[in-house]
């Protein structure tokens with residue numbers, strides 16, 4: 001399988017203003033200002049730290065029929081072999097930089113990547129990982145079905161898993177490697193099929209050698225090559241997708257942790273979203289838990305237990321990053337007050353939402369204003385040194401409760417999202433708690449709304465309706 005690559009691949013209490021007399025009240029750890037806006041969160045420091053044991057989510061969502069449990073790659077809920085995969089914040093944040101560079105690289109657009117990589121050969125070394133998402137789901141593949149732990153990624157199209165006999169090479173994974181010859185529902189995709197041509201016109205290069213073969217390469221040179229095939233994919237006992245098109249990877253490199261592969265949720269013909277359009281109507285939602293010691297969920301289709309109060313903002317396509325879901329951020333408020341930045345800071349550039357990027361990347365003008373405002377609000381806390389991506393850190397080791405300012409993101413069409421406290425600060429440990437945002441190189445760079453800021457929200461992708469929804473308290 002050596003050969004050419006085709007395509008990538010809450011102080012509550014009173015909040016007083018000297019200018020305006022504001023009557024505020026306290027409710028459930030939040031404090032509200034005028035207009036009912038949350039101004040701060042009072043949180044116990046221990047609630048910001050992950051617990052050493054797993055507390056699976058018990059929301060209504062866990063009873064939905066087409067739901068998968070979402071687990072953080074590193075932490076007590078993960079069944080992956082942790083000694084080969086320990087939680088290392090430095091590494092996670094380096095990988096996050098690598099992913100962001102890849103997404104923002106000017107050369108990253110579907111047609112272009114196809115051409116430029118058609119002549120590139122398989123790199124011998126596997127570099128740092130793409131950090132392709134830190135959240136996992138467990139699916140069943142084949143007949144009889146085998147459990148596979150896959151990374152889920154809204155920025156990828158093709159779903160693939162490592163396959164025996166690993167003609168090229170396979171990396172260590174926690175689950176047994178899928179063996180197509182032991183499954184009665186496995187079929188190769190023929191070269192002449194529409195699926196094979198969709199693969200080449202999409203984000204996985206294809207070539208023909210008897211049957212349709214795929215080759216996908218990610219921004220850091222991680223890759224997977226193998227047979228494009230169909231299989232029975234089991235989401236839950238009642239939800240089985242027949243003839244699901246996936247990559248049976250015989251030659252896989254790069255460090256995907258010890259996950260068995262990846263499940264692609266982008267808007268592309270070969271993604272699971274399009275493949276299941278008839279059943280689930282190109283509609284899915286997920287909730288990422290507040291910490292590694294809780295679980296979330298990924299649901300396909302519009303379930304009757306779906307939250308009724310979802311605020312929707314339009315989804316768009318960003319030309320140079322067409323496989324990502326484009327959104328429009330219009331502003332940011334801290335303690336209910338808009339940051340004083342020109343409105344063009346957001347309107348001039350493009351923005352996407354990504355399940356795989358950890359930390360939201362903001363235009364430097366917006367980040368700088370955010371940081372200044374948050375630092376003022378946090379002025380009475382002990383600061384900690386800057387670390388990796390972060391320049392605004394605090395030492396909460398001597399505090400039992402802290403009051404942190406609310407941060408509200410405003411999206412097009414009047415959608416205002418008050419971030420969960422766990423979406424405001426990135427907690428390495430009680431003595432390193434950092435403002436969980438980073439600045440892009442320039443205001444014109446692509447803005448990325450990352451997964452930390454999505455925590456605890458049910459994030460709804462109505463791909464057919466071209467809208468993205470947020471509903472609070474989707475999971476713990």
Ligand SMILES: *[C@@H]1O[C@H](CO)[C@@H](O)[C@H](O)[C@H]1NC(C)=O
Pocket residue numbers: 088089090091094
């Ligand atoms: C964490 O990752 C960084 C970067 O990869 C590495 O230099 C460091 O040694 C790792 N720390 C531990 C404890 O493994």
Ligand SMILES: *[C@@H]1O[C@H](CO)[C@@H](O)[C@H](O)[C@H]1NC(C)=O
Pocket residue numbers: 106107108109112319320
């Ligand atoms: C793709 O990237 C190339 C530069 O690498 C650029 O010339 C081309 O215009 C881009 N295409 C689109 C559709 O953005």
Ligand SMILES: *[C@@H]1O[C@H](CO)[C@@H](O)[C@H](O)[C@H]1NC(C)=O
Pocket residue numbers: 138147
């Ligand atoms: C497969 O996963 C299901 C649900 O995640 C679990 O109940 C079952 O025990 C697993 N089977 C094996 C063989 O690991």
Ligand SMILES: *[C@@H]1O[C@H](CO)[C@@H](O)[C@H](O)[C@H]1NC(C)=O
Pocket residue numbers: 084172
């Ligand atoms: C893969 O796993 C085997 C057995 O658990 C171990 O001996 C080997 O060192 C691992 N290889 C890598 C590259 O981590």
Ligand SMILES: *[C@@H]1O[C@H](CO)[C@@H](O)[C@H](O)[C@H]1NC(C)=O
Pocket residue numbers: 186187188210211227
């Ligand atoms: C799929 O193709 C590979 C390579 O040609 C072959 O070894 C394998 O037997 C085929 N599997 C089936 C079920 O046709």
Ligand SMILES: *[C@@H]1O[C@H](CO)[C@@H](O)[C@H](O)[C@H]1NC(C)=O
Pocket residue numbers: 001002003209210
């Ligand atoms: C095509 O398939 C044959 C037999 O399965 C194999 O020997 C050959 O190396 C393959 N060619 C390429 C370019 O992968």
Ligand SMILES: *[C@@H]1O[C@H](CO)[C@@H](O)[C@H](O)[C@H]1NC(C)=O
Pocket residue numbers: 120123127219220221
């Ligand atoms: C990936 O491989 C290409 C060509 O082999 C090389 O130019 C590039 O620097 C590599 N990127 C990384 C992140 O290793």
Ligand SMILES: *[C@@H]1O[C@H](CO)[C@@H](O)[C@H](O)[C@H]1NC(C)=O
Pocket residue numbers: 194198202267268269
């Ligand atoms: C999906 O494939 C059809 C026909 O093959 C094509 O017309 C359409 O543009 C493709 N859509 C996407 C999102 O790739």
Ligand SMILES: *[C@@H]1O[C@H](CO)[C@@H](O)[C@H](O)[C@H]1NC(C)=O
Pocket residue numbers: 342344345348443
């Ligand atoms: C926004 O774009 C306009 C026109 O391209 C430009 O004149 C202006 O300087 C830009 N503003 C910012 C804040 O980048």
Ligand SMILES: *[C@@H]1O[C@H](CO)[C@@H](O)[C@H](O)[C@H]1NC(C)=O
Pocket residue numbers: 376377378379380
């Ligand atoms: C910091 O503490 C001082 C003295 O207790 C108080 O007057 C001030 O309002 C506090 N500042 C903030 C931002 O909470």
